[in-house]
Amino acid sequence: MNRLELSGRLLELGPLRHTPAGVAALEFKLVHESELEEAGVKRKVQAEIGAIAFEAQARLVAxxxxxxxxxxxxFLSAKSRRAKRLMLHVTNIEFVEGE
Structure with missing residues (x-):
């Protein structure tokens, strides 16, 4: 299984572009902060992750x-066939109003 759900804030936002096939694409970076329990101990978690969205999701973020x-x-995947850097490929994004 390869599924990821994450809350965070937009940290960086690239330009809306189009792939050679004409698909809208947008790269961005999220920062996540939370407090979780690990091995019975509360732990402060902070992480940044690169993400990419396509078509309707890309236009929503732009x-x-x-x-x-x-x-x-x-889901997590390599950025491309040639660039093996891990990226979050966003299939759904919801903006949280009032935060």
Whole structure:
């Protein structure tokens, strides 16, 4: 299984671009902060992850202000066939209003 759900804030936002096949694509970076329990001990978690969204999800993110709170769902994969850097491929994004 390869499924990831993550809450966070938009940290960096690239330009909306199009792939050679004409598919809208947008790369962005999320920062996540939370407090979780691990081995019976509370732990503060902070992480940054690169993400990419396509088509409707890419257009939804484009132009949003940095710092916007989001909940995302997707899967982990290499950025591309040649670039093996791990990226979150976003399949659904929801903006959390009021945060």
């Amino acid at each position: 132009g949003r202000p940095l710092g916007s709170a989001v909940n995302v769902q997707g």
